[in-house]
Amino acid sequence: MPELPEVETIRRDLEPLIVGRTVERVRIHPGAERLAVTDAPRDLERALRGRRVEAVGRHGKYLLLRLDDGRTWVMHLRMTGSLVHASADAPAHRFERARIDLDDGSTVRFNDLRKFGTWHLVEDPLEAMPNSGPDALSEEFTPAWLLGCLRRRSVAVKAVLLDQAVAAGVGNIYADEACWIAAIDPRTPASRIGPTRAARLHAAVLQTLEESLGDRGSSFSDYRDGLGAQGLHHVRVHVFRREGQPCGRCGRTIEKRRVAGRGTHFCPGCQRK
Ligand SMILES: [Zn+2]
Incomplete structure (x- = not known):
């Protein structure tokens, strides 16, 4: 699943290509109707037509396209989704589920093998991101915050790191990598982690996310960046899939x-x- 570094890489790739562009047409392909969460597919296509993209943001694993009518187009890639900028005549990927045509003649394709990806069109992005806590690369994610989250829980440290209410954007890859960097067994009961180890774990989360971001993400399976290329970090991991x-x-x-x-x-x- 694309995690914070992968989604942020896509955001950075798409931002200069789609901000200021107007959506001429959106097509959600047959069989991909579940992509549209807040509206029926045809209604969502109609609502997006003619809207200009004003900003491309991110929170955790969510991409947030702010539109000129004040609403936000919230996208989640889930297991296998990707968003790739391509020319209008580029052939469709085998698992293309939706296509966005922009006013400069370019397109963005939403490819998704497993079809768990979601699109919400909302007034307030929080409507689409229930239970989402601070983004793991934001100033709100601090050692004290992480310690507070660990203290209250008897579950494994790994479970706390995966909780999007604790550190939005951390998933299976970077939770394992952070535990290794911090030299903490991921099975450790969370409440057993004191301030020193919590601070080490916090620093490890930032380190693994930033290193992966520097490598444009990890492509263990389907992940592609906003231009359709693989990330490079999967060859540099310490433990993930290295059993x-x-x-x-x-x-x-x-x-x-x-x-x-x-x-x-x-x-x-x-x-x-
Ligand atoms: Zn070792």
Whole structure:
């Protein structure tokens, strides 16, 4: 699933290409009707036609297209969605679910193998992002905030990191990577993490997100940036999908276990409970 670095890379790619552009036509293809959450597909297509894009923002894993009528077009890529800017005559991807034609003759294609992606058209973006806490790269996400979130919970640290109310934008890849960087076992009960380790974990979250952003995200499966290219960070991860390989810090074999309902990768040698 695209997480914060992947969605932010797409945002940065699309921003100069679509801000100031007017939507000439939107087509949600047959079979992709579930993409449209707030309106029926034809109504959503009609509502978006003629709107100018004024800004492209992001909160957590949500892309926020602010329109000239004051409303926000909120997009979530879920498991396999991607948004790719392309010329009008570029052939459709096999899993193209929707197409946006802009007034400069270019297009944005929404490709999504699994079809879990969502579009909301709302007055207030918060309507589309219930239970979303501070963005993990915002000033509101602080060591004290993270410590407060960990203290109140008896679940595994991994579960707290995956909670979008705690650090919006962190998903399975970067939760595992952050735990490794902080040398914390992801299975550790959250309430056992004190101020020192919480501060280390907070710094680790920022580090892994920023490093991946510098690599334009990770392409473990379907992720493509706003221009259709892969990210580069998946070859630089420490533990994610590296089970059976040696830990780069202590040499022990990296393990994969189910934690918080998700496949979780960690080193049993240097990540402590
Ligand atoms: Zn290790």
